[in-house]
Amino acid sequence: MSEDNKNLSDDLDDMIGDVKEGAKKAGKKISQKASELADDAKELSKEAKEKASEFANEAKEKASEFADEAKEVFSDGKNVGIISHIYWIGWIIALIMNSNNKSELGSFYLRQNLGLFLLSFLAWIPFLGWLLGIAIFVAWIISLIGALSGQKKPTFLLGNQFQEWFKAL
Known part of the structure:
Protein backbone atom coordinates (compact mmCIF):
# COMPACT_ATOMS: atom_id res chain seq x y z
CA MET A 1 0.00 0.00 0.00
CA SER A 2 2.83 2.27 0.52
CA GLU A 3 3.69 1.95 -3.10
CA ASP A 4 0.11 2.81 -3.97
CA ASN A 5 0.26 5.75 -1.62
CA LYS A 6 3.47 6.87 -3.23
CA ASN A 7 1.93 6.65 -6.71
CA LEU A 8 -1.17 8.44 -5.48
CA SER A 9 0.98 11.12 -3.90
CA ASP A 10 2.96 11.53 -7.12
CA ASP A 11 -0.26 11.75 -9.14
CA LEU A 12 -1.63 14.28 -6.70
CA ASP A 13 1.56 16.36 -6.94
CA ASP A 14 1.35 16.22 -10.75
CA MET A 15 -2.27 17.34 -10.62
CA ILE A 16 -1.44 20.17 -8.24
CA GLY A 17 1.40 21.22 -10.54
CA ASP A 18 -0.95 21.13 -13.53
CA VAL A 19 -3.52 23.25 -11.64
CA LYS A 20 -0.82 25.76 -10.65
CA GLU A 21 0.43 25.92 -14.23
CA GLY A 22 -3.16 26.37 -15.53
CA ALA A 23 -3.80 29.09 -12.96
CA LYS A 24 -0.62 30.89 -14.06
CA LYS A 25 -1.67 30.66 -17.72
CA ALA A 26 -5.18 31.90 -16.87
CA GLY A 27 -3.68 34.75 -14.82
CA LYS A 28 -1.44 35.73 -17.75
CA LYS A 29 -4.40 35.63 -20.16
CA ILE A 30 -6.51 37.74 -17.79
CA SER A 31 -3.67 40.21 -17.34
CA GLN A 32 -3.11 40.39 -21.11
CA LYS A 33 -6.83 40.88 -21.77
CA ALA A 34 -7.03 43.60 -19.08
CA SER A 35 -4.07 45.35 -20.68
CA GLU A 36 -5.76 45.19 -24.11
CA LEU A 37 -9.00 46.56 -22.66
CA ALA A 38 -7.10 49.39 -20.96
CA ASP A 39 -5.44 50.26 -24.28
CA ASP A 40 -8.84 50.20 -26.01
CA ALA A 41 -10.28 52.45 -23.32
CA LYS A 42 -7.41 54.92 -23.78
CA GLU A 43 -7.99 54.93 -27.54
CA LEU A 44 -11.73 55.48 -27.09
CA SER A 45 -11.01 58.28 -24.65
CA LYS A 46 -8.77 59.99 -27.22
CA GLU A 47 -11.45 59.60 -29.89
CA ALA A 48 -14.10 61.01 -27.55
CA LYS A 49 -11.90 64.02 -26.78
CA GLU A 50 -11.34 64.60 -30.50
CA LYS A 51 -15.08 64.35 -31.22
CA ALA A 52 -15.87 66.73 -28.36
CA SER A 53 -13.29 69.18 -29.65
CA GLU A 54 -14.73 68.99 -33.18
CA PHE A 55 -18.24 69.48 -31.81
CA ALA A 56 -17.12 72.49 -29.75
CA ASN A 57 -15.43 74.05 -32.79
CA GLU A 58 -18.54 73.53 -34.92
CA ALA A 59 -20.70 75.06 -32.18
CA LYS A 60 -18.40 78.10 -32.01
CA GLU A 61 -18.58 78.53 -35.78
CA LYS A 62 -22.38 78.25 -35.80
CA ALA A 63 -22.69 80.73 -32.93
CA SER A 64 -20.42 83.17 -34.75
CA GLU A 65 -22.46 82.83 -37.95
CA PHE A 66 -25.69 83.36 -36.00
CA ALA A 67 -24.26 86.47 -34.32
CA ASP A 68 -23.17 87.88 -37.68
CA GLU A 69 -26.61 87.20 -39.18
CA ALA A 70 -28.33 88.76 -36.16
CA LYS A 71 -26.18 91.89 -36.50
CA GLU A 72 -27.12 92.08 -40.17
CA VAL A 73 -30.83 91.77 -39.40
CA PHE A 74 -30.71 94.42 -36.67
CA SER A 75 -28.70 96.82 -38.81
Whole structure:
Protein backbone atom coordinates (compact mmCIF):
# COMPACT_ATOMS: atom_id res chain seq x y z
CA MET A 1 0.00 0.00 0.00
CA SER A 2 2.83 2.27 0.52
CA GLU A 3 3.69 1.95 -3.10
CA ASP A 4 0.11 2.81 -3.97
CA ASN A 5 0.26 5.75 -1.62
CA LYS A 6 3.47 6.87 -3.23
CA ASN A 7 1.93 6.65 -6.71
CA LEU A 8 -1.17 8.44 -5.48
CA SER A 9 0.98 11.12 -3.90
CA ASP A 10 2.96 11.53 -7.12
CA ASP A 11 -0.26 11.75 -9.14
CA LEU A 12 -1.63 14.28 -6.70
CA ASP A 13 1.56 16.36 -6.94
CA ASP A 14 1.35 16.22 -10.75
CA MET A 15 -2.27 17.34 -10.62
CA ILE A 16 -1.44 20.17 -8.24
CA GLY A 17 1.40 21.22 -10.54
CA ASP A 18 -0.95 21.13 -13.53
CA VAL A 19 -3.52 23.25 -11.64
CA LYS A 20 -0.82 25.76 -10.65
CA GLU A 21 0.43 25.92 -14.23
CA GLY A 22 -3.16 26.37 -15.53
CA ALA A 23 -3.80 29.09 -12.96
CA LYS A 24 -0.62 30.89 -14.06
CA LYS A 25 -1.67 30.66 -17.72
CA ALA A 26 -5.18 31.90 -16.87
CA GLY A 27 -3.68 34.75 -14.82
CA LYS A 28 -1.44 35.73 -17.75
CA LYS A 29 -4.40 35.63 -20.16
CA ILE A 30 -6.51 37.74 -17.79
CA SER A 31 -3.67 40.21 -17.34
CA GLN A 32 -3.11 40.39 -21.11
CA LYS A 33 -6.83 40.88 -21.77
CA ALA A 34 -7.03 43.60 -19.08
CA SER A 35 -4.07 45.35 -20.68
CA GLU A 36 -5.76 45.19 -24.11
CA LEU A 37 -9.00 46.56 -22.66
CA ALA A 38 -7.10 49.39 -20.96
CA ASP A 39 -5.44 50.26 -24.28
CA ASP A 40 -8.84 50.20 -26.01
CA ALA A 41 -10.28 52.45 -23.32
CA LYS A 42 -7.41 54.92 -23.78
CA GLU A 43 -7.99 54.93 -27.54
CA LEU A 44 -11.73 55.48 -27.09
CA SER A 45 -11.01 58.28 -24.65
CA LYS A 46 -8.77 59.99 -27.22
CA GLU A 47 -11.45 59.60 -29.89
CA ALA A 48 -14.10 61.01 -27.55
CA LYS A 49 -11.90 64.02 -26.78
CA GLU A 50 -11.34 64.60 -30.50
CA LYS A 51 -15.08 64.35 -31.22
CA ALA A 52 -15.87 66.73 -28.36
CA SER A 53 -13.29 69.18 -29.65
CA GLU A 54 -14.73 68.99 -33.18
CA PHE A 55 -18.24 69.48 -31.81
CA ALA A 56 -17.12 72.49 -29.75
CA ASN A 57 -15.43 74.05 -32.79
CA GLU A 58 -18.54 73.53 -34.92
CA ALA A 59 -20.70 75.06 -32.18
CA LYS A 60 -18.40 78.10 -32.01
CA GLU A 61 -18.58 78.53 -35.78
CA LYS A 62 -22.38 78.25 -35.80
CA ALA A 63 -22.69 80.73 -32.93
CA SER A 64 -20.42 83.17 -34.75
CA GLU A 65 -22.46 82.83 -37.95
CA PHE A 66 -25.69 83.36 -36.00
CA ALA A 67 -24.26 86.47 -34.32
CA ASP A 68 -23.17 87.88 -37.68
CA GLU A 69 -26.61 87.20 -39.18
CA ALA A 70 -28.33 88.76 -36.16
CA LYS A 71 -26.18 91.89 -36.50
CA GLU A 72 -27.12 92.08 -40.17
CA VAL A 73 -30.83 91.77 -39.40
CA PHE A 74 -30.71 94.42 -36.67
CA SER A 75 -28.70 96.82 -38.81
CA ASP A 76 -30.97 96.48 -41.83
CA GLY A 77 -33.24 99.53 -42.15
CA LYS A 78 -35.86 97.48 -43.97
CA ASN A 79 -36.34 95.22 -40.94
CA VAL A 80 -36.55 98.24 -38.63
CA GLY A 81 -39.18 99.74 -40.93
CA ILE A 82 -41.25 96.55 -40.96
CA ILE A 83 -41.03 96.03 -37.19
CA SER A 84 -42.04 99.66 -36.58
CA HIS A 85 -45.45 98.84 -38.11
CA ILE A 86 -46.31 96.39 -35.28
CA TYR A 87 -48.26 98.87 -33.20
CA TRP A 88 -46.60 100.53 -30.19
CA ILE A 89 -44.49 97.62 -28.97
CA GLY A 90 -43.05 97.04 -32.42
CA TRP A 91 -42.41 100.75 -32.80
CA ILE A 92 -40.49 100.83 -29.50
CA ILE A 93 -38.45 97.75 -30.47
CA ALA A 94 -37.69 99.32 -33.87
CA LEU A 95 -36.68 102.58 -32.15
CA ILE A 96 -34.20 100.67 -29.95
CA MET A 97 -32.88 98.72 -32.92
CA ASN A 98 -32.45 101.91 -34.94
CA SER A 99 -30.76 103.78 -32.08
CA ASN A 100 -27.95 101.21 -32.01
CA ASN A 101 -27.29 101.46 -35.73
CA LYS A 102 -29.16 104.29 -37.43
CA SER A 103 -30.35 103.75 -40.96
CA GLU A 104 -32.11 106.25 -43.17
CA LEU A 105 -34.86 103.81 -44.13
CA GLY A 106 -35.48 102.72 -40.53
CA SER A 107 -35.68 106.32 -39.29
CA PHE A 108 -38.04 107.21 -42.15
CA TYR A 109 -40.56 104.52 -41.14
CA LEU A 110 -40.20 105.28 -37.44
CA ARG A 111 -41.28 108.87 -38.19
CA GLN A 112 -44.12 107.74 -40.50
CA ASN A 113 -45.55 105.32 -37.95
CA LEU A 114 -45.24 107.70 -35.03
CA GLY A 115 -47.29 110.21 -37.02
CA LEU A 116 -49.89 107.59 -37.95
CA PHE A 117 -50.14 106.34 -34.37
CA LEU A 118 -50.63 109.85 -33.02
CA LEU A 119 -53.12 110.65 -35.76
CA SER A 120 -55.07 107.49 -34.89
CA PHE A 121 -56.15 109.09 -31.59
CA LEU A 122 -58.46 111.28 -33.66
CA ALA A 123 -60.36 108.14 -34.65
CA TRP A 124 -62.19 108.34 -31.31
CA ILE A 125 -64.21 111.27 -32.61
CA PRO A 126 -67.66 109.97 -33.63
CA PHE A 127 -68.38 109.58 -37.36
CA LEU A 128 -65.64 111.91 -38.68
CA GLY A 129 -63.08 109.95 -36.66
CA TRP A 130 -64.33 106.66 -38.06
CA LEU A 131 -63.72 107.85 -41.59
CA LEU A 132 -60.33 109.17 -40.53
CA GLY A 133 -59.62 105.78 -38.89
CA ILE A 134 -60.26 104.00 -42.18
CA ALA A 135 -57.99 106.46 -44.00
CA ILE A 136 -55.27 105.96 -41.37
CA PHE A 137 -55.56 102.17 -41.73
CA VAL A 138 -55.21 102.44 -45.54
CA ALA A 139 -52.19 104.76 -45.08
CA TRP A 140 -50.69 102.24 -42.63
CA ILE A 141 -51.13 99.39 -45.15
CA ILE A 142 -49.50 101.46 -47.91
CA SER A 143 -46.65 102.34 -45.53
CA LEU A 144 -46.18 98.68 -44.63
CA ILE A 145 -46.02 97.73 -48.31
CA GLY A 146 -43.38 100.43 -48.82
CA ALA A 147 -41.35 99.09 -45.88
CA LEU A 148 -41.60 95.54 -47.21
CA SER A 149 -40.30 96.70 -50.59
CA GLY A 150 -37.49 98.69 -48.95
CA GLN A 151 -38.60 102.00 -50.49
CA LYS A 152 -39.26 105.30 -48.73
CA LYS A 153 -42.87 106.14 -49.53
CA PRO A 154 -44.46 108.91 -47.44
CA THR A 155 -48.08 108.33 -46.53
CA PHE A 156 -50.76 110.38 -48.26
CA LEU A 157 -51.87 111.68 -44.85
CA LEU A 158 -49.28 114.21 -43.74
CA GLY A 159 -46.37 111.87 -44.63
CA ASN A 160 -43.96 114.67 -45.52
CA GLN A 161 -44.97 116.65 -42.44
CA PHE A 162 -44.25 113.61 -40.24
CA GLN A 163 -40.72 113.61 -41.64
CA GLU A 164 -40.26 117.26 -40.72
CA TRP A 165 -41.98 117.14 -37.34
CA PHE A 166 -40.15 114.04 -36.10
CA LYS A 167 -36.76 114.55 -37.76
CA ALA A 168 -35.04 114.02 -34.37
CA LEU A 169 -35.77 110.27 -34.67
